[in-house]
Amino acid sequence: MDRVTIANNDSDPSKIGTWEPIKYRFKHLPVHVALLHTGKVLAFGGSGNDETSLKTPHPAEIFEPNHEGKDDGHVYEISNNNNVNVDIFCAGHTFLSDGKLLAAGGTYKYDGSIRGIPFPPFSGLKHSYLFDPISLKWIRVNDMSYGRWYPTCILLSDGRVLTMAGLTKRFPWAFLNKLEIYSEENGWQKIIGADRWIPMYPRLHLLPSGDIFYAGSYNTHYTFPFSLRAFPSATFNVKSNKWTTTGLPLNIKREEGTSVLLPLLPPDHTARVLLIAGGLQPGTEAVSHVEMINFSDKPPRYKSKASLAHARYYCYAVLLPDQQVLVLGGKKGTKSHHAPHNNKSNKIKAKDIRRQGDHDHSDEVPHDSLAVMEPELYNIIQNKWNPMAYMHLDRLYHANALLLPDGRVMTAGSNPERRVNELRIELFCPPYLFRGERPKISRYPSNIFYGQEFEIETNDANHIKAIALMRPSVTTHCVDTEQRYVGLEFNRKHSNILSAKVPLNKNIAPPGYYMLFIIKEEDIPSIAPFVILS
Numbered sequence: 001m002d003r004v005t006i007a008n009n010d011s012d013p014s015k016i017g018t019w020e021p022i023k024y025r026f027k028h029l030p031v032h033v034a035l036l037h038t039g040k041v042l043a044f045g046g047s048g049n050d051e052t053s054l055k056t057p058h059p060a061e062i063f064e065p066n067h068e069g070k071d072d073g074h075v076y077e078i079s080n081n082n083n084v085n086v087d088i089f090c091a092g093h094t095f096l097s098d099g100k101l102l103a104a105g106g107t108y109k110y111d112g113s114i115r116g117i118p119f120p121p122f123s124g125l126k127h128s129y130l131f132d133p134i135s136l137k138w139i140r141v142n143d144m145s146y147g148r149w150y151p152t153c154i155l156l157s158d159g160r161v162l163t164m165a166g167l168t169k170r171f172p173w174a175f176l177n178k179l180e181i182y183s184e185e186n187g188w189q190k191i192i193g194a195d196r197w198i199p200m201y202p203r204l205h206l207l208p209s210g211d212i213f214y215a216g217s218y219n220t221h222y223t224f225p226f227s228l229r230a231f232p233s234a235t236f237n238v239k240s241n242k243w244t245t246t247g248l249p250l251n252i253k254r255e256e257g258t259s260v261l262l263p264l265l266p267p268d269h270t271a272r273v274l275l276i277a278g279g280l281q282p283g284t285e286a287v288s289h290v291e292m293i294n295f296s297d298k299p300p301r302y303k304s305k306a307s308l309a310h311a312r313y314y315c316y317a318v319l320l321p322d323q324q325v326l327v328l329g330g331k332k333g334t335k336s337h338h339a340p341h342n343n344k345s346n347k348i349k350a351k352d353i354r355r356q357g358d359h360d361h362s363d364e365v366p367h368d369s370l371a372v373m374e375p376e377l378y379n380i381i382q383n384k385w386n387p388m389a390y391m392h393l394d395r396l397y398h399a400n401a402l403l404l405p406d407g408r409v410m411t412a413g414s415n416p417e418r419r420v421n422e423l424r425i426e427l428f429c430p431p432y433l434f435r436g437e438r439p440k441i442s443r444y445p446s447n448i449f450y451g452q453e454f455e456i457e458t459n460d461a462n463h464i465k466a467i468a469l470m471r472p473s474v475t476t477h478c479v480d481t482e483q484r485y486v487g488l489e490f491n492r493k494h495s496n497i498l499s500a501k502v503p504l505n506k507n508i509a510p511p512g513y514y515m516l517f518i519i520k521e522e523d524i525p526s527i528a529p530f531v532i533l534s
C-alpha cells in the first residue's frame with residue numbers, strides 16, 4: 001500500500017507514522033461517526049449544520065475501508081432512510097449489547113436571532129432510533145420523555161442506556177436536568193430523584209465500580225446559564241440514583257476539549273480519566289493543559305499532566321492498541337475568531353496530493369491558518385507527548401476520529417462555518433505499523449463470556465506481551481463514551497496457543513462487540529477480529 005510521510009522533526013515512520021493518500025470522501029457532513037461490528041463505518045449528520053436542510057435531512061452513509069493493502073474501499077449512501085424523517089443532527093448515541101446503534105434526540109428547530117442576539121437557542125427532539133449494522137436500516141423506537149439537543153448516551157453493564165443533558169424542545173431549553181434510561185424491553189423511563197444540572201454533551205465514562213463518571217466542568221460552546229458557576233465532576237450510582245461530587249477540575253473553565261478513559265489494565269483495572277485541551281469559557285483562548293483523575297487515589301482528585309505542544313479547541317482523542325493516546329485536530333487562538341484562509345498553502349497541498357493519484361479537489365475547503373496540523377501521541381508511562389506526521393486536512397468543529405480494526409485511525413469531517421464542510425476522509429498509519437511483521441490471529445472464538453477463559457491461536461505466541469479488548473467507537477463533538485481498552489490476563493498454553501481470561505466484572509467491559517487485539521514486542525498489534533462479549 002502506498003503511504004505518504006510528511007516530515008516534521010523526524011521522517012522515520014516508525015516514530016511519527018504516516019498519512020495515506022486521500023482517496024475517499026463523504027457526500028454529506030459526517031457529524032456522527034460509528035465503527036460497526038461488521039468493520040464498516042456509519043456516518044450521519046442529518047441537516048449537517050445547515051438550517052435550510054432541517055426538513056430534508058441527508059441520508060446516512062457507509063464507509064468501507066480498504067483491507068490489508070487492497071484498494072477496495074468505498075463510500076455509499078444508505079438507500080433506505082424512510083424511517084428517519086426528522087433531523088438527528090446533534091443527537092446522542094451509543095451501541096447496545098447486540099451491536100445495534102441507539103441514536104436519541106437531535107434538532108427540532110435551529111437557533112434564532114433577536115436584534116443580533118442569538119436567541120432562542122436550538123431545540124431538541126424526543127425521537128430515538130436503532131441502526132441495524134446487518135440490514136443497514138434505521139428502526140424507530142419509543143420517544144424519550146423530553147426533547148434533547150446535545151445529549152450524551154452511555155451503555156450500562158446491564159445492557160440499558162443512560163442519557164442526560166441537552167436542550168429541550170421548547171422553553172426553557174437549557175434547563176433540562178432530567179435523566180432517562182432505555183431498555184429494549186421497556187423503552188424510555190424517567191429516573192426519579194436523580195436530577196442534576198449538567199452542561200450539554202457531558203463527557204461520561206462507565207467506571208469499574210459501575211458508577212457513571214461525569215468529567216466536568218464545561219463541555220461545549222453553549223455555556224449559558226451554566227457559565228454562572230463552575231460544574232464539579234461527579235459520579236452517578238445507577239442503583240441508588242445518587243450523585244457523589246468528586247470535585248472541580250484544575251482548569252474549571254475548560255470547554256470544547258475532550259476526555260478519555262485510559263486503558264483498564266489487569267489485575268485491578270484501575271480507572272483513570274484524562275481531560276485534554278479545549279479552551280477557556282467563554283471562548284477566549286485555546287489551551288494545551290492536560291489533567292488526570294486516578295480513581296485509585298483516596299479521595300480521587302485531578303492532577304496536572306504534561307501539556308500538549310499545541311493548544312487546541314475541538315481536539316479529537318483516539319486510544320490505540322499500544323496503550324497510547326493519539327490527539328489530533330483542533331485550532332489555536334480564540335474559538336470565535338475566523339482566521340484568514342491560507343489559499344496558497346492549501347493549493348500546494350492539494351496539488352501534491354493529486355500528484356499521488358487523488359481525485360479532483362476543485363471544491364476543497366480552504367485551509368485555516370489557525371488549524372493545528374501536527375497530531376501528538378501520549379505515552380502514559382512516560383507522561384510525554386510525541387509529535388506525529390502532519391495531517392493534510394484541517395479537522396475543526398464537527399470533525400471525528402476513530403480506531404479501525406486494522407490499527408489505522410480514520411479522521412473525517414470539519415465544519416468551520418455553516419455550509420462549509422470538509423467531506424474528505426484521511427487515514428493515519430501509527431508508528432507501530434512500521435516496526436516489523438504484525439502478529440496474526442489464526443483462530444479465536446466469536447463469542448466470549450464473563451469470568452471464562454478462551455483460546456487464541458497465533459504463531460507469535462511466545463512474543464505476545466498484551467491482549468486487549470477494544471470497544472468500537474461512536475463519536476461526535478469530541479465525545480466518545482464507547483472508547484474503551486480492556487487488558488486481559490493471559491498465559492501461553494503451547495507455542496501457538498494463548499489462553500486469555502475475561503474479567504468477571506461487567507462494569508470493566510460492558511456487554512457487546514469488541515475488537516480483539518494481540519500485541520507483540522515493539523508494541524506491534526495484530527489486525528483485530530470482532531468478538532461479542534455476553
